[in-house]
Amino acid sequence: MRxxxxxxDQADFAEFYAESRDDCLRTVLAAVRDVDQAQDxxxxxxxxxxxxxxGVRSHPAPRAWVVRTALNLSVSSWRRHRRxxxxxxxxxxxxxxxxxxxxxxxxxxxxxxxxxxxxVVALRIFLDLDTAQTAEVLGIAPGTVTAHLTRALAALRTExxxxxxxGNPS
Amino acid sequence: xxxxxxxxxxxxxxxGIHMDVPLDVIVGRGRRLRAQRRLPGLAAAAGTVAAAVALxxxxxxxxxxxxxxxxxxxxxxxxxAWTVVSQQDGSVRVALRGAQIRDVAGLQDKxxxxxxxxxxxxxxxxxxxxxxxxxxxxxxxxxxxGGISRALWLKIFYGPHTGQQxxxxxxxxxxxxxxxxxxxVDIYYDGTFGLYTVKAxxxxxxx
Numbered sequence: 001m002r003x004x005x006x007x008x009d010q011a012d013f014a015e016f017y018a019e020s021r022d023d024c025l026r027t028v029l030a031a032v033r034d035v036d037q038a039q040d041x042x043x044x045x046x047x048x049x050x051x052x053x054x055g056v057r058s059h060p061a062p063r064a065w066v067v068r069t070a071l072n073l074s075v076s077s078w079r080r081h082r083r084x085x086x087x088x089x090x091x092x093x094x095x096x097x098x099x100x101x102x103x104x105x106x107x108x109x110x111x112x113x114x115x116x117x118x119x120v121v122a123l124r125i126f127l128d129l130d131t132a133q134t135a136e137v138l139g140i141a142p143g144t145v146t147a148h149l150t151r152a153l154a155a156l157r158t159e160x161x162x163x164x165x166x167g168n169p170s
Numbered sequence: 171x172x173x174x175x176x177x178x179x180x181x182x183x184x185x186g187i188h189m190d191v192p193l194d195v196i197v198g199r200g201r202r203l204r205a206q207r208r209l210p211g212l213a214a215a216a217g218t219v220a221a222a223v224a225l226x227x228x229x230x231x232x233x234x235x236x237x238x239x240x241x242x243x244x245x246x247x248x249x250x251a252w253t254v255v256s257q258q259d260g261s262v263r264v265a266l267r268g269a270q271i272r273d274v275a276g277l278q279d280k281x282x283x284x285x286x287x288x289x290x291x292x293x294x295x296x297x298x299x300x301x302x303x304x305x306x307x308x309x310x311x312x313x314x315x316g317g318i319s320r321a322l323w324l325k326i327f328y329g330p331h332t333g334q335q336x337x338x339x340x341x342x343x344x345x346x347x348x349x350x351x352x353x354x355v356d357i358y359y360d361g362t363f364g365l366y367t368v369k370a371x372x373x374x375x376x377x
């Protein structure tokens with residue numbers, strides 16, 4: 001590879017990283033709930049994207065590639081934990097979410113959703129993926145994506161309305 | 171409240187979340203991944219690697235009857251979190267298992283007992299190990315001037331092998347470590363690792 005090509009590639013990757021990193025982190029965070037773990041997973045996914053940049057750059061949705069890689073890493077890590085480590089505290093509520101950085105009330109509502117619904121919401125909201133792309137990233141049918149999204153938005157709407165009415169006594 | 175309001179509210183709730191890992195850390199890690207993939211000739215080393223793996227696996231199986239005695243942080247009946255197996259060519263092969271290698275001190279002691287000036291830490295590549303207490307860490311070749319040469323790094327951590335290393339195992343060639351240098355093993359959250367060279371000192375590497 002010529003030096004000029006390498007520097008152009010790196011410039012392209014730098015631009016991609018700058019534009020995508022926050023949204024990718026927010027998407028993965030919605031799924032894994034621990035901000036440090038999410039940051040590690042997304043960093044590793046971006047590193048792999050750079051290691052395979054020629055291919056990733058031509059992917060129809062490079063940000064989706066990064067998120068899918070991060071989520072796959074998360075699953076692998078979780079499976080290893082499950083197989084080889086004691087489960088003490090494994091299912092305890094995550095306390096790693098940077099509470100000072102997010103709207104904790106709304107985050108708590110989101111975190112109460114089943115994991116698939118959280119993933120669908122995050123991919124649709126933060127990455128702006130359409131139904132087909134979301135289905136591809138998660139490896140599920142488009143109809144299932146639509147169903148999860150409908151249920152998730154309905155649940156969020158209900159919870160938010162309840163929060164709103166509690167916070168605004170008449 | 172309609173769907174658009176919900177979406178807006180969720181987006182706003184995560185507005186304070188930012189990825190603060192510097193680009194050069196990502197690029198450096200990506201380069202290392204790429205370099206590992208590019209090393210050809212895996213087949214040529216397959217026999218040696220298979221023998222080492224066979225020894226390591228034998229050591230991992232309770233009651234297998236093998237006399238290989240690698241260091242291990244595992245209790246009876248569980249797979250070892252790590253094993254260190256001496257090879258006939260004077261190198262050692264370290265295999266890591268599981269996402270959480272807790273007994274880094276045990277692994278460090280074992281490497282030192284095998285004659286390797288070593289420091290084992292859990293730092294993470296998100297925080298490049300350039301400020302390990304008591305250690306002067308040399309940058310790798312991908313970080314540009316000031317780093318050690320790629321050739322030396324390969325001699326220490328690959329020796330004659332030219333294939334891709336496992337993400338969960340590595341070699342250390344004692345005889346390739348120049349006088350005054352030591353090795354730093356940085357174990358990541360998922361049980362993979364980073365390999366660096368450091369200036370040997372009693373505080374850093376025990377020598």
